[in-house]
Amino acid sequence: MTTETSDPLDNYIDAVSKALALRVEDAWKPAVKANLEVSLRLARLVDEFVLSDETEPASVFAA
Amino acid sequence: MSLQREPAMTVERGGLSALEIAQGVTGQKISALGVTEATLARIAKHNPVLNAFTDVTADRARARARAIDAAVAAGQNAGPLAGVPFAVKNLFDVQGLSTRAGSKINRDLKPSPRDAALIQRMEAAGAVLVGALNMGEYAYDFTGENVHDGASRNPHDVTRMTGGSSGGSGSAVGGDLVPLALGSDTNGSIRVPASFCGTFGLKPTYGRLSRAGSFPFVFSFDHLGPFARSVSDLALAYDVMQGPDPDDAACTTRPAEPVTPLLAQDIGGLRIAIAGGHFQNSVFPEATEAVARVAKALGTTRTVEIPEAARARAAAYVITTSEGASLHLDRLRKRPNDFDPAVRDRLLAGAMIPAPLIDRAQKFRRWYRARALEMFQSVDVIIAPATPCVAPKIGQVTFVLDGVELPVRANIGIHTQPISFIGLPVVAVPVPLEPLPIGVQIIAAPWREDIALRVAFALERAGVASAPSPRGF
Numbered sequence: 001m002t003t004e005t006s007d008p009l010d011n012y013i014d015a016v017s018k019a020l021a022l023r024v025e026d027a028w029k030p031a032v033k034a035n036l037e038v039s040l041r042l043a044r045l046v047d048e049f050v051l052s053d054e055t056e057p058a059s060v061f062a063a
Numbered sequence: 064m065s066l067q068r069e070p071a072m073t074v075e076r077g078g079l080s081a082l083e084i085a086q087g088v089t090g091q092k093i094s095a096l097g098v099t100e101a102t103l104a105r106i107a108k109h110n111p112v113l114n115a116f117t118d119v120t121a122d123r124a125r126a127r128a129r130a131i132d133a134a135v136a137a138g139q140n141a142g143p144l145a146g147v148p149f150a151v152k153n154l155f156d157v158q159g160l161s162t163r164a165g166s167k168i169n170r171d172l173k174p175s176p177r178d179a180a181l182i183q184r185m186e187a188a189g190a191v192l193v194g195a196l197n198m199g200e201y202a203y204d205f206t207g208e209n210v211h212d213g214a215s216r217n218p219h220d221v222t223r224m225t226g227g228s229s230g231g232s233g234s235a236v237g238g239d240l241v242p243l244a245l246g247s248d249t250n251g252s253i254r255v256p257a258s259f260c261g262t263f264g265l266k267p268t269y270g271r272l273s274r275a276g277s278f279p280f281v282f283s284f285d286h287l288g289p290f291a292r293s294v295s296d297l298a299l300a301y302d303v304m305q306g307p308d309p310d311d312a313a314c315t316t317r318p319a320e321p322v323t324p325l326l327a328q329d330i331g332g333l334r335i336a337i338a339g340g341h342f343q344n345s346v347f348p349e350a351t352e353a354v355a356r357v358a359k360a361l362g363t364t365r366t367v368e369i370p371e372a373a374r375a376r377a378a379a380y381v382i383t384t385s386e387g388a389s390l391h392l393d394r395l396r397k398r399p400n401d402f403d404p405a406v407r408d409r410l411l412a413g414a415m416i417p418a419p420l421i422d423r424a425q426k427f428r429r430w431y432r433a434r435a436l437e438m439f440q441s442v443d444v445i446i447a448p449a450t451p452c453v454a455p456k457i458g459q460v461t462f463v464l465d466g467v468e469l470p471v472r473a474n475i476g477i478h479t480q481p482i483s484f485i486g487l488p489v490v491a492v493p494v495p496l497e498p499l500p501i502g503v504q505i506i507a508a509p510w511r512e513d514i515a516l517r518v519a520f521a522l523e524r525a526g527v528a529s530a531p532s533p534r535g536f
Contacts, residue, residue, distance in 0.1 A: 012415070013415060016414070016415045017411070017415075020392070020414055020415075021396055022392075022395055022396060022399075022411060022414060023396070023399060024411060025399075028404070028407070028408055028411070031404070031405070031408035032408045032411045032412050032415075033412075035384075035408055035409050035411075035412035035413075036412040036415055036416075038380075038412075038473070039380065039381060039384050039412055039413065039416055040416070040420075042377035042378075042380045042381055043377070043381045043416060043417075043420040043421075043423075043424065045373075045374055045377040046374060046377050046378045046381060046420070046423055046424050046427050047420055047423055049371070049374055049427055049430075051423070051426050051427065051430055055426045055429055055430055056426070056429055057422055057425035057426050057428070057429060058283070058425050058426070058428035058429040058432060058485075059283050059425045060282065060283050060312070060313050
């Protein structure tokens with residue numbers, strides 16, 4: 001096993017891309033990983049903010 | 064500016080305002096066809112440098128202009144924008160053109176059978192569409208660069224970015240090729256190019272203007288709006304585009320609320336404050352100076368802090384990248400090599416964000432919206448930088464702020480994203496600093512575009528905000 005594939009995020013990218021039928025060529029992986037790291041860092045910033053169970057999502061829907 | 068000026072003079076000396084053109088055409092002092100020809104000549108002369116237009120609809124424009132002149136000659140009302148040339152970001156459907164949305168892939172789409180709703184409304188008011196404008200691929204961009212069509216160029220220094228993603232809209236209006244253009248703003252894509260190109264730009268309340276017939280990016284954030292060189296022109300375009308539209312699920316059912324008649328109302332009673340915290344961090348001196356000039360002109364020293372604005376920007380980022388990935392999932396599967404690689408890699412990463420984190424970002428959005436609305440009980444207007452800096456060089460990857468090297472792309476929109484995240488109406492006003500202009504956001508409560516535009520109008524009258532003449536080409 002190479003050092004690269006031992007990184008959990010690399011493994012995650014491989015697994016999710018297979019699950020979504022997305023091709024991620026080896027040459028693209030460093031940039032995809034860098035973008036995902038930024039996204040997850042920002043998502044964690046939101047995740048750590050405590051909200052009540054009653055907080056409703058703001059996505060748009062009109063019946 | 065004289066309405067008697069011959070169209071040839073407008074080619075040499077820059078365009079008339081939309082208001083002046085409409086008055087001139089209606090009064091038969093100038094012809095719509097003459098204005099159109101002058102505009103087409105100006106585009107032909109300067110677009111090779113600015114790269115603002117990707118399509119010029121010359122035949123259509125001439126036919127439309129002739130029809131307006133005929134209507135005026137017959138004594139008919141040709142509309143408040145009679146004969147006014149305008150152009151649209153190329154994510155708007157234009158009949159007969161494939162809606163490329165800045166991409167290579169969309170060029171394979173069939174030509175649009177009809178115009179976008181806002182084009183129809185502009186033309187119903189007498190305006191003349193002259194073309195479609197360059198933009199960042201699929202609107203996922205703050206720079207105005209495009210690997211397929213080339214970068215749009217800043218009219219005040221063509222070595223610099225226009226900002227994006229409505230880069231062609233900023234360049235075309237900032238470069239005085241047209242008095243009006245339409246763009247879209249998901250996270251700042253009207254306000255950023257307005258700031259870098261020195262134009263006025265309006266991002267209305269989410270749901271105010273119909274998006275029917277435009278290529279989407281992030282449905283829960285997408286807005287459309289106008290660019291102009293004066294507040295009067297901005298309001299004029301905004302007014303004719305208002306009104307419900309069942310073809311856009313998010314479009315309001317509120318009736319049109321015209322702002323033009325209100326522009327000159329006194330703003331003395333408005334409670335105006337400067338955005339603190341996040342909006343005073345990570346800014347270059349020019350952004351601080353521009354906000355200070357606006358604050359001084361408005362007579363305010365009060366500062367308010369929009370709570371958790373940095374976290375709002377983070378949530379906007381997460382929702383954008385994941386919704387954008389969802390939109391493009393099939394294209395990512397089938398044609399990944401036809402994307403701009405930088406856009407593709409961002410979207411691929413966006414597809415991999417776990418669902419609970421996206422849901423939490425949407426829940427946070429609800430919380431943040433409630434706090435912002437509470438704030439508007441004690442304040443009517445908030446002023447904030449539109450961009451942290453003036454236009455960077457095309458291709459510039461990083462800038463150094465407070466001794467720290469930061470990525471340009473990721474930081475251009477840090478002050479616009481927390482505002483569009485909850486759909487607040489904003490007018491970006493250009494502050495003509497030397498050597499380059501920079502924008503300031505005039506932010507109001509939902510559905511109060513009238514207040515933001517009145518403040519912008521007062522700043523324009525005071526000489527603090529103005530669209531500088533282009534001198535970069």
